[in-house]
Amino acid sequence: MKLTELAVGKSGVITSVAGGGMQRRRLLDLGFIPGSRxxxxxxxxxxxxxxxxxxxxxxxxxxxxxxxxxxxxL
Amino acid sequence: MIxxxxxxxxxxxxxxxTLTGMRQYTGNWPGKTVLQTQGFYRFNNRHYKLVDLPxxxxxxxxxxxxxxxxxxxxxxxxxCTIVVADAACLERNLNxxxxxxxxxxxxxxxxxxxxxxxxxxxxVDILSLSKELGVPVVPxxxxxxxxxxxxxxxxxxxxxxxxxxxxxxxxxxxxxxxxVEDIESHIxxxxxxxxxxxxxxxxxxxxxxxxxxxxIRSYLHLEGEILI
Amino acid sequence: xxxxxxxxxxxxxxxxxxxxxxxxxxxxxxSSIYREAExxxxxxxxxxxxxxxxxxRVDDVLTSRWLGYPIMLLLLGVVLWLTITGANYxxxxxxxxxxxxxxxxxxxxxxxxxxxxxxxxxxxxxxxxLAWVISVMLPPMAIFFPLFxxxxxxxxLPRVAFNLDNFFRQAGCHGKQALSMCMGFGxxxxxxxxxxxxxSPRERVIAILTNNFVPCNGRFPTLIALAAIFTAGAxxxxxxxxxxxxxxxxIILIGIFTTFTISYLLSRTILKGIPSSFALELPPYRKPRVxxxxxxxxxxxxLFVLKRAIIVAAPAGxxxxxxxxxxxxxxxxxxxxxxxxxxxxxxxxxxxIILMAFILGLxxxxxxxxxxxxxxxxxxxxxxxxxxxxxxxxxxxxxxxTPLTALSVMLFSLLHYxxxxxxxxxxxxxKSHKWTLLAVLIPLSVACIVCFLLNQxxxxxxxx
Numbered sequence: 001m002k003l004t005e006l007a008v009g010k011s012g013v014i015t016s017v018a019g020g021g022m023q024r025r026r027l028l029d030l031g032f033i034p035g036s037r038x039x040x041x042x043x044x045x046x047x048x049x050x051x052x053x054x055x056x057x058x059x060x061x062x063x064x065x066x067x068x069x070x071x072x073x074l
Numbered sequence: 075m076i077x078x079x080x081x082x083x084x085x086x087x088x089x090x091x092t093l094t095g096m097r098q099y100t101g102n103w104p105g106k107t108v109l110q111t112q113g114f115y116r117f118n119n120r121h122y123k124l125v126d127l128p129x130x131x132x133x134x135x136x137x138x139x140x141x142x143x144x145x146x147x148x149x150x151x152x153x154c155t156i157v158v159a160d161a162a163c164l165e166r167n168l169n170x171x172x173x174x175x176x177x178x179x180x181x182x183x184x185x186x187x188x189x190x191x192x193x194x195x196x197x198v199d200i201l202s203l204s205k206e207l208g209v210p211v212v213p214x215x216x217x218x219x220x221x222x223x224x225x226x227x228x229x230x231x232x233x234x235x236x237x238x239x240x241x242x243x244x245x246x247x248x249x250x251x252x253x254v255e256d257i258e259s260h261i262x263x264x265x266x267x268x269x270x271x272x273x274x275x276x277x278x279x280x281x282x283x284x285x286x287x288x289x290i291r292s293y294l295h296l297e298g299e300i301l302i
Numbered sequence: 303x304x305x306x307x308x309x310x311x312x313x314x315x316x317x318x319x320x321x322x323x324x325x326x327x328x329x330x331x332x333s334s335i336y337r338e339a340e341x342x343x344x345x346x347x348x349x350x351x352x353x354x355x356x357x358x359r360v361d362d363v364l365t366s367r368w369l370g371y372p373i374m375l376l377l378l379g380v381v382l383w384l385t386i387t388g389a390n391y392x393x394x395x396x397x398x399x400x401x402x403x404x405x406x407x408x409x410x411x412x413x414x415x416x417x418x419x420x421x422x423x424x425x426x427x428x429x430x431x432l433a434w435v436i437s438v439m440l441p442p443m444a445i446f447f448p449l450f451x452x453x454x455x456x457x458x459l460p461r462v463a464f465n466l467d468n469f470f471r472q473a474g475c476h477g478k479q480a481l482s483m484c485m486g487f488g489x490x491x492x493x494x495x496x497x498x499x500x501x502s503p504r505e506r507v508i509a510i511l512t513n514n515f516v517p518c519n520g521r522f523p524t525l526i527a528l529a530a531i532f533t534a535g536a537x538x539x540x541x542x543x544x545x546x547x548x549x550x551x552x553i554i555l556i557g558i559f560t561t562f563t564i565s566y567l568l569s570r571t572i573l574k575g576i577p578s579s580f581a582l583e584l585p586p587y588r589k590p591r592v593x594x595x596x597x598x599x600x601x602x603x604x605l606f607v608l609k610r611a612i613i614v615a616a617p618a619g620x621x622x623x624x625x626x627x628x629x630x631x632x633x634x635x636x637x638x639x640x641x642x643x644x645x646x647x648x649x650x651x652x653x654x655i656i657l658m659a660f661i662l663g664l665x666x667x668x669x670x671x672x673x674x675x676x677x678x679x680x681x682x683x684x685x686x687x688x689x690x691x692x693x694x695x696x697x698x699x700x701x702x703x704t705p706l707t708a709l710s711v712m713l714f715s716l717l718h719y720x721x722x723x724x725x726x727x728x729x730x731x732x733k734s735h736k737w738t739l740l741a742v743l744i745p746l747s748v749a750c751i752v753c754f755l756l757n758q759x760x761x762x763x764x765x766x
Contacts, residue, residue, distance in 0.1 A: 017329075022136050022501070023579040028332045029132035030581055031166055035333070042361060045370040046468040049477070051361075051584055056163025058584040060464050062471060065579055083457075083585035091594060134332065137501045162586070164347050168339035190586070195350030203346040217591055246334050250327065281328055 003038065003052070003061075003069035011039040012071035019068045031055040032069055075123045075150070076229060079143055079174060080158030081167050082129030085186045088216040089158050090126045093226070117226045120233075125152070131166075133173040134281065141285065147177055148270065149293035153233045154180045156225070161191035161198050161213070168207075175209065175241035176274045182228050183211045189220075208240040246277075253280050265290075357586050361461070370465045377458075378554065381449045383547040386526050389441035390543075394690075396440065400433035423623055427676075431619025434672035435611050438523045443608065446519060447488060447599040455590035459484050463582055473562045474569025476505040477580055479512075483561065486516040490724040493518070494731055502578035507737055508565050510728055514720040514745045515561045517554060520611065520667035521715050525550050527671060531694045532708045557716050560748060610723065611668040618662055618669050622676045636677060650750060651710030651757035653701075660714065665722040670715065706760055710753050717749035 006012050014036045017027055031054045032038070039053040049060045080086040094113030111126040127146055128139035135141040147155055157174050159167035164185075175181050185198060204211040210228045214221030231237035245251070257276040265275075270290070278286045363369055404425060411421040453459060459481055467477030478500050486493030493513040500506040517525060529549040534542045569575065625636040633641070640654030647657040659673035675693070678701055697703040719742045720728070729738040 025134065025328070025332075026136040026501075026579050026581055028329070029134065029136055030583075031169070031336065033329075033333045033336050036336075041358070042365060044365060044464050044467060045367045048471070049464065049467050049580060049582070051365075051464065055166040057166055060467070060477075060580065060582040060584055062467070062477075062577070062580040064577065065581060082583060085588075088591065088594070091598070134328075139498065165336075165339050165343035168342055169336055172335050172338055190588075194355075197348050197350075199346040199348075203342070206342045206345065217589065242338075244335055244338050247330060250330055250334075277331060281331055 001071060001073065003040075003066040003071050004050075004063055006038075006040045006071055006073070008040050008042060008050075011037060011074045013037055013074060014069055015072050016070045017068060018070065023065070024068070027065065027068065030059055031057070037074070038069075038071060075125065075152045076233075077125050077127055077147055077150070077152035077155045078158065079127045079130060079147065079155060079170070080184075080186075081131055081160065081170055084129075084158045084160040084167065085216050086129060086158040087126065089156075089184060089186060089214065089222075089225075090124065092216050092219060092222055094124055115226070117230055120230065122229070122233075125150075130170065132170060133177070134278075134283070135285070141289075144177075144286075145289050145293065147174060149289065151178075152180075154182060154229050156182050156184050156229070158184045158186050161185045161188045162194055162196055164198060164203075171207065172242070172244060175207070176244065176277070177271055179209075179239050179241050180232055181209045181239060181241060182225070182232060183207060183209055184221075184225055185211055185213045186216055188213045189215045189217075206242065208242045210237065210239070243273075250277075250280065360587060361584070364458070364461050365465055374462060374465060375551070377453070379547055379551050381446065381453075382526075382550050382554075383543060384449060385442050385446045385522075386530065386546050386550070387543045388445045389526070390530075392441040393437055396437035397433070400437055404429060404433060419627070422627060423620055427620040427623025428616045429619075431615045431622070431669065431672045431676055432612060434675060435615040435668055436608070438527060438671060439520075439611060439668055440604070440608060442523050442526060443519050443604045444600060446522065447604050448596050450484070450487060451595045451599040452590055452592075454484070455588065455595055457585050457587045460582060460584050464584060467580065467582070469562055470565070471577055471580075473566040474573075474575075474577060475508045475565045476500045476502065476578065477582060479505070479509040479561075479565070482509050482513060483516045483558070486513045486518060488519055490514055490516070490518045490720050491727040494724060494727045497731065502575075504569075504573050504575040505578060507732065508568050508573055510731060511568065511737065511741050511744060512561045512564050514724065514741070515557045515564070515717065517557060517716050518667065518721075518724075520721060521670075522550075523668070524671045524715050525553055525712055527690065527693065528708045528712055529553075531690055531697070532705050534690070534694070553712055553716055556713070560717065564744060564748065611666050614666040614722075615669045615672065618665070618673060619676060622662065622673055626677070640677065649757065650714065650753035651706055651760075652714065652753070653707075655701075656711060660718060663721075664719070667715070667721045706757065710757060713756065714749050714753050717745055717752060719746050719749075 003012070003014070014032055014034050016034055017024060017032060019027075036054060041051045041053050041058060043050040044060070049062045050066060051058050051060045052066075078086060078090055090111065090113060094115050113124045113126070115122050115124065125146065127143040130140040130143045132140060133144040133147070135144050146152070155174055155178055157167075157171045159171060171181070171183055183203075185200065185203075188198070191198070198213075200211050200213055210232070212221055212225045212228050214225060216222070228237070232239070246254070254273060254276045257279050258272045261272050261275060265272075275286075275290075364373055407425050407429060408421065411425060462484065463477045463480040466480045470477045470479055479497075481499060482493050482496045484493075485496040490513050493516065494510050497506050497509040497513065500509055526546065529546040530542070533545040533549055622636070625639065626634050628635050630638060636655075636658075639658055642654070643657045644654035647653050650657075655677035656674055659670045659677060662673055663670035675696065678696055697708075719725070725738060725742060728741045729735075732738060
């Protein structure tokens with residue numbers, strides 16, 4: 001499933017990263033690599049973006065970006 | 075000349091301010107019109123120039139800022155590079171440290187914010203971390219100057235050659251390693267070995283990093299035709 | 303010799319041919335490094351369970367659905383209120399001291415028997431505008447900058463970007479624009495430089511072109527002074543500062559609204575494109591280092607901006623005095639120019655002197671209000687300009703300002719072109735004449751249109 005579908009408070013493991021180019025590279029650099037554990041911590045007042053806990057840091061992603069990440073629910 | 079790199083939000087500027095006090099100014103690094111903060115400090119009768127590089131997650135750059143940081147470490151060849159890391163999320167910070175260590179061996183890992191990590195229940199075994207990485211690790215709390223003297227001492231020892239580093243080398247899988255070996259042998263006759271770390275350059279070529287090649291041409295003043 | 307040349311294209315080719323392959327190899331490299339980092343971290347880090355995560359609790363409040371936005375507004379309001387209230391007294395004290403100095407200087411010039419024009423140029427022109435810039439600007443800056451740096455140091459600003467990103471997304475720009483706007487509150491030139499944190503060139507240009515719509519500290523004192531004067535009469539005593547803060551807050555909100563509107567229009571017209579990646583880190587909250595904040599914000603920001611203002615204010619004050627005192631025919635150059643600008647200025651709810659002050663104030667917005675005062679003083683009767691009360695007397699009684707005039711001046715100040723330094727910075731950052739020109743023309747036309755519509759509407763409704 002897409003990371004976007006992960007509910008607030010739930011955790012998952014990243015299985016793959018779609019897309020290409022700089023945007024994909026950026027996500028990898030931030031630690032969104034296959035095998036990493038990720039938790040949906042909160043979403044902003046309007047529901048987008050959403051803040052994810054990845055490798056000890058909170059990173060906010062827009063829906064367009066979390067759509068590129070695929071996870072397996074834990 | 076000492077370079078200061080680190081992930082964003084690791085207290086890098088606080089370390090910079092603490093080391094240099096008020097002796098700093100914003101300058102330009104020749105060749106690239108990017109403002110960066112420089113400062114000075116004296117230690118044991120030696121004058122140190124400290125350059126604060128933009129906060130970066132990675133040296134496989136995905137933003138202009140990260141490119142500046144990478145180019146500086148790679149081409150300005152600082153005598154020592156301090157990697158400031160947040161003790162509370164070491165793994166992400168080690169990612170950057172390992173990449174810096176692929177370019178230059180003279181690295182000090184400054185493990186900052188250890189008080190905050192402790193509050194979160196996180197503790198780091200400094201000795202084994204230093205052993206694992208093969209470079210000195212100095213724990214600091216920049217907010218109250220804890221560890222700053224140690225940091226200065228370690229930098230001095232490294233710059234004066236009293237301290238040798240043997241940074242851990244990342245082994246890639248066979249396919250990548252084979253490519254690296256192949257490309258390294260091609261680079262060998264073209265660029266003097268003293269100018270750049272071949273293994274690292276080979277890795278970037280495999281990575282398809284075309285911007286780096288442009289950077290090499292402009293900073294190392296090699297003839298254009300060789301590279302493109 | 304040509305080996306590398308061969309190696310690179312051959313690799314580059316097969317990468318472009320097969321993007322899956324480049325992903326695969328790049329992924330291998332990236333994840334090898336991360337795996338290494340992970341395994342080292344695993345061996346040396348020990349985590350104790352069961353600690354309360356305060357950051358999450360704080361974030362629960364600061365980014366909550368109901369409280370997120372009100373808290374942002376409240377914090378901005380509190381900062382403004384502290385600035386207005388705190389700056390009042392020191393401002394007066396400085397003004398009294400500096401104008402006492404002016405009298406002593408005048409005595410000295412009379413004693414030395416110097417010619418009237420020299421005294422006029424140096425004391426009434428240069429010194430007086432310096433005194434105004436210092437007494438009007440220094441106190442608010444010395445309070446506003448440290449407060450803002452404090453919020454920055456605490457880690458609150460990324461939360462602002464997080465809360466507001468959806469609006470930026472809908473306007474077709476980057477959430478980090480919120481951060482460059484925050485920097486713009488300090489100084490638009492700094493705000494423009496900080497747009498570098500936005501990676502996508504398209505979104506960076508949008509952020510640069512609209513940064514001017516957040517009032518920088520050079521314009522804050524003007525806004526604050528005018529707000530204080532024209533709200534003071536409405537309510538009594540302690541509440542007047544609150545009302546003034548609310549008025550300035552309202553002006554800022556208009557600026558933010560304009561930013562969104564113009565960003566939206568830009569990203570639908572000349573800067574079309576899809577939003578790029580966002581990926582913003584929300585760092586943990588940190589205990590700020592108060593001493594360092596005060597020293598840094600005073601040294602780096604306050605004094606820097608003040609120095610710049612003084613360098614610009616001194617000659618501008620001199621020029622204004624010369625213009626007011628060289629006569630062509632039966633009127634001074636100042637009167638001629640102001641008279642020439644008057645009809646156009648009137649359309650915008652301003653007058654010739656005000657418009658001229660904005661034009662002469664191009665090098666630095668800080669000196670606009672002092673220039674207005676200079677212009678009025680040169681044509682009107684001499685006054686001891688040592689308090690807001692005296693300023694009110696000058697503007698309202700002698701020169702017929704209405705609340706509508708004040709609002710027009712505030713809006714024009716908020717929206718008009720960025721100062722000279724910022725324009726130069728925009729050119730350096732964009733390296734493009736086109737964007738630099740647009741960075742001047744867009745705000746200027748917005749300012750003219752808004753002021754024109756406001757005043758014509760008021761006229762029709764009978765408020766003029």
